[in-house]
Amino acid sequence: MSRPLYEEEYNGLVLMEYEEYELSKPSFLILGLPDTGLVGVIGVNHIIDVLGMKEVAGIDVAGMMPPVAVISNGKVRPPLRIYVKDNIMALSAEAPVPPGTVYPLSRIIVDYAMKRGIDYIVSIVGIASPNRINIEKPRVYWIASNDKARKLVDGLEIEGFMNGYLVGPYTLILKNAIRSRVPNLVLLAEAFMEFPDPEASAAVLGILSKIVGKEIDVKKLLEQAELIRLRLRGLMKQTRQTMAEMGAPSPLLYA
Amino acid sequence: MSWIDEVFREFERIRKRIEKEIDRIMREYTTLKPDLTPDGSLQPLYTLYEYSDRYVILVDLPVADTSTLEVKVVDDKLVLEARLERSIRLGDVYGHTIGQEISVSRYRQVIPLPADADAEKTEVKVRPTKIIEVIIPKKKFA
8 A cells, every 4th residue: 555646535434546547438337345155356356357457546444443454465455446447447355344334335436436437337246046056157137226227238138136135235335326326237146145156256247248348258267266266265254244244134034 | 939930030041041042153153263273174164054844054165176075974063074186275375475385185164063953864965066065854853
């Protein structure tokens, strides 16, 4: 974490830009926050990797409890990182969002998207499917904050998520996007509730590549699926715990 | 002692029992058990689902050699062990500096079973994705 060029604070969260950057149009902010199956985290980390995106900003929780700093290549880095390339901005998280931080985080993300003139926020979400073990290719559903966001899925063969619950940090981002009139498309993939699920991420990326008009090769993601599952055991465990603290419904409710 | 005292005392006993039970459940769910047991095995993630007639436990065993899988019932616990396909250095997986020379080569998990699980009739299915499905019927009370 070098000293930033620009910094703003909102309710205990600090957003920092380390570098100037411009995005081409139409611009997309893709969110990968930890939730069911870590579908968003795995998906966004893969995009950052295959597109060779550049880290330009980050969000830190100023008074984070427990006090933990991520050290990477000898540098302190914030738990939420923002990368850019061409028309894509991606936000990736290294730790689950503490329940008390979910609301200010949803505000700071939607505000920042507006400030940077982002055209669409796309959330990548996992939705617990009790039958996931018997599903070879997870299905993807969508929720749109408004008509403009809904038009992104025109012509794509995916179903709308008509009835059910959306749980976790993405919920407040969607509600704030609706209030702020920022188009937010939520892409939900059927996933294991409590195991990292790279196949579910790959299913979303297949749809996302058509939406953003960029080839996103998922071959490597599928090849490394087992290693990713092994690596993310710890984050999955922490995420389960955080979701339990938020009172997110347990998988038993779906059985 | 009046019957009212008796009733109150009974309530108190029940309340204490519930409190104890809640404490036990909370301990089980909130302690972050270390991922690595002292004998150097990894603890895999698992989920227990309850259905009306059975329990289903899913266990995530990435990079495991599932032909070495062993599932045993010891008292009221399910003990599950499997070797990894290859020994994995923690430094290669997690990129940490500290402990990067530590290698792991097997999984081991001990899962407490609910009291009405009929563990003798346990059935184990190994999926090609290396997720293990353990199906345990519930005891039938005539």
